[in-house]
Amino acid sequence: MREMIKMVVALTxxxxxxxxxxxAMYAVTKEPIKMAELNQVYAPKLKQIVPGFDNxxxxxxxxxxxxxxxxxxxxxxxxFPCKKGGExxxxxVDASAGGFGGNIKVLVAIDVKTDAIMDVAILTHxxxxxxxxxxxxxxxxxxxxxxxxxxxxxxxxxxxIDGMSGATFSSKGIMAAAKDATGFYVxxxxxILNSAK
Amino acid sequence: xxxxxxxxxxxxxxxxPFRLVLGLCPALAVSDLCSKAIGMGLAVxxxxxxxxxxxxxxxxVIPPKVRIAMFIIIVxxxxxxxxxxxxxxxxxxxxxxxxxxxxxxxxCIPLGRAEAFANKNGVMLSFxxxxxxxxxxxxxxxxxxxxxxxxxxxxxxxxxxMASSFKPFLFAKEAxxxxxxxxxxxxxxxxxxxKK
Numbered sequence: 209m210r211e212m213i214k215m216v217v218a219l220t221x222x223x224x225x226x227x228x229x230x231x232a233m234y235a236v237t238k239e240p241i242k243m244a245e246l247n248q249v250y251a252p253k254l255k256q257i258v259p260g261f262d263n264x265x266x267x268x269x270x271x272x273x274x275x276x277x278x279x280x281x282x283x284x285x286x287x288f289p290c291k292k293g294g295e296x297x298x299x300x301v302d303a304s305a306g307g308f309g310g311n312i313k314v315l316v317a318i319d320v321k322t323d324a325i326m327d328v329a330i331l332t333h334x335x336x337x338x339x340x341x342x343x344x345x346x347x348x349x350x351x352x353x354x355x356x357x358x359x360x361x362x363x364x365x366x367x368x369i370d371g372m373s374g375a376t377f378s379s380k381g382i383m384a385a386a387k388d389a390t391g392f393y394v395x396x397x398x399x400i401l402n403s404a405k
Numbered sequence: 406x407x408x409x410x411x412x413x414x415x416x417x418x419x420x421x422p423f424r425l426v427l428g429l430c431p432a433l434a435v436s437d438l439c440s441k442a443i444g445m446g447l448a449v450x451x452x453x454x455x456x457x458x459x460x461x462x463x464x465x466v467i468p469p470k471v472r473i474a475m476f477i478i479i480v481x482x483x484x485x486x487x488x489x490x491x492x493x494x495x496x497x498x499x500x501x502x503x504x505x506x507x508x509x510x511x512x513c514i515p516l517g518r519a520e521a522f523a524n525k526n527g528v529m530l531s532f533x534x535x536x537x538x539x540x541x542x543x544x545x546x547x548x549x550x551x552x553x554x555x556x557x558x559x560x561x562x563x564x565x566x567m568a569s570s571f572k573p574f575l576f577a578k579e580a581x582x583x584x585x586x587x588x589x590x591x592x593x594x595x596x597x598x599x600k601k
Contacts, residue, residue: 226479233490
């Protein structure tokens with residue numbers, strides 16, 4: 209009996225200490241992790257797909273509520289406003305959707321004057337390396353100048369855009385994420401522009 | 406001098422993953438580039454040193470019947486710390502290593518050293534053991550990665566070493582190539598020590 213109590217106490221104590229230690233570490237690294245992702249992934253991609261903004265979209269990020277998750281907490285989605293001379297001319301919206309090997313996270317840049325997609329970039333993915341790499345620039349270029357209000361889709365889904373051959377699931381994932389991002393933009397355009405001022 | 410012995414045994418006599426054929430899965434997966442190999446090696450070293458020191462300090466209060474569970478809690482805690490720190494401060498490395506950082510938990514090296522060494526020896530010796538084996542693992546990964554990177558990309562740690570006319574030998578970069586080169590190194594090591 210004494211041995212049993214000793215085991216229970218030892219395991220409990222160790223788990224509690226480990227739990228507290230980790231939650232402290234989490235609190236310390238939470239902000240640096242978020243900033244690292246924004247600066248190392250989002251910022252370079254934004255620069256690549258939106259030419260000529262003079263603000264720092266990461267600093268100016270707008271956070272919008274996008275409904276509630278299944279636990280009743282607000283889902284916060286970031287929008288990255290790109291400004292020139294203090295005026296917003298484009299926004300970056302991110303979205304993710306399932307591909308072949310996990311979620312594909314894409315960033316869609318939308319021109320706020322014409323409501324057209326400026327460009328699409330992949331933020332993170334876990335697809336098979338090398339498959340579809342060659343057609344990727346061609347596929348992503350097909351999104352340019354699409355109006356966000358008009359429906360667009362892959363040829364296999366009855367639309368007009370060619371997917372990447374050999375990478376159908378990745379193509380579908382990117383398409384779904386792009387649609388999600390544009391849909392979010394269409395729904396929230398006014399509040400985005402209001403809070404970007 | 407025991408301290409020194411425990412430290413250096415990890416460099417040749419018990420060098421993982423060659424001598425203790427443990428920790429093979431990440432060794433094969435991250436040894437295609439030198440930068441990844443060094444990052445992985447250092448992450449494992451950190452976990453090994455911390456878990457060895459803590460386990461040996463606690464070896465008299467750990468109830469023998471639940472020792473494995475307690476070792477795993479300790480190792481897992483340090484692995485999660487490594488994961489969060491690399492995610493926050495060395496993001497490119499975090500992206501390259503990906504799933505192989507959390508997988509250090511089930512890597513047999515830290516658990517093996519806890520059971521075979523730290524549980525029976527003092528804090529200083531366990532520290533030396535962890536540091537030695539961790540650095541040995543780093544060296545082994547680096548050697549394997551250097552060979553694969555030279556053949557597959559023509560560089561070592563990103564520096565060009567092959568002439569630009571060099572045709573990359575892509576097999577070295579793929580998983581089967583990793584097995585073949587690991588096997589060749591293992592064979593060479595056995596050959597070298599059998600002659601002594």
